[in-house]
Amino acid sequence: MTHKLTPGTAVLLVIPPLLWAGNAVTGRLVHDLISPAALNFIRWVLAFFILLPLAHGVLRKSSPLWPHWRRYALLGLLGIGLYNALQYMALQTSTPINATLVGSSMPVWMLAVGALFFGAAVTRRQVVGALLSVCGVLLVLSRGEWALLLAFRLVPGDLFMLLATISWAFYSWLLARTSEPQSIRSDWAAFLMAQMVFGLAWSGSFAGVEWGTGRTHIEWGWPLVAALVFIAVGPAVLAYRCWGVGVQRAGPAVAGFFVNLTPLFAGILSAAFLGETPQLFHAVAFALIVGGIVVSSRR
Secondary structure, X not given: OOOOOOHHHHXXXXXXXXXXXXXXXXXXXXXXXXXXXXXXXXHHHHHHHHHHHHHHHHHOOOOOOHHHHHHHHHHHHHHHHHHHHHHHHHHHHOOHHHHHHHHOOHHHHHHHHHHHHOOOOOOXXXXXXXXXXXXXXXXXXXXXXXXXXXXXXXXXXXXXXXXXXXXXXXXXXXXXOOOOOHHHHOOHHHHXXXXXXXXXXXXXXXXXXXXXXXXXXXXXXXXXXXHHHHHHHHHHHHHHHHXXXXXXXXXXHHHHHHOOHHHHHHHXXXXXXXXXXXXXXXXXXXXXXXXXXXXXXXX
């Protein structure tokens, strides 16, 4: 498959980090109201019913999904079941700066997974791009004061975030492998629903384990309802739609660099909601992250 980063593809790959930044903020805000596995399961139940009118044909016995059920079961496990549950688990104990710092290793894992498991070649430009992009993330997280990074300490949540990041790297590479019928691949709603059918089973199993161990808690109210609606519509349906198309067009390695826009967007959202004035280091970090994307995508 020939991959190319066009302006339209770049826009598609920018939307998911923006929505995922909102997802991380929302997950942290409601972590006292609902347990992580329950949050992930309810999120995807809502997303399932939102998508059902557009892709109900996938559920029929005659659907071309079922001969490829193993592939979609794996995509559902990595992208819907594991990644989101692990991220919400990370936000239970990890601070935002730690979780985002661990998540900023995405380009490195994209390159490593591609080289080790999918036979992808790693170019010097991609390595340089990864270094530039990670430096931009570190600049945002340190708020322009590198000494702050010396106080970085790992907590259990950081391990969960690392596992989530690796899971997403495998998920993204699998997206680029087109083995299913064109009738599903060309229909974004059907393609996402095919993953969601199995993702619901995985996330429901994780929620069942959480409930069986007595760790489930839910405090219903308008704040939680509003949070669930947002993460079901935005980070779930819209972000996955844009990411799936973007990965197919640009390739997993290049797409992975766009994930580093997430902490930058998180900083912007914090500025908007907390009244913090943007600083010069935000602009420098943005230039580094975008520079990493441009360098890595050049032929």
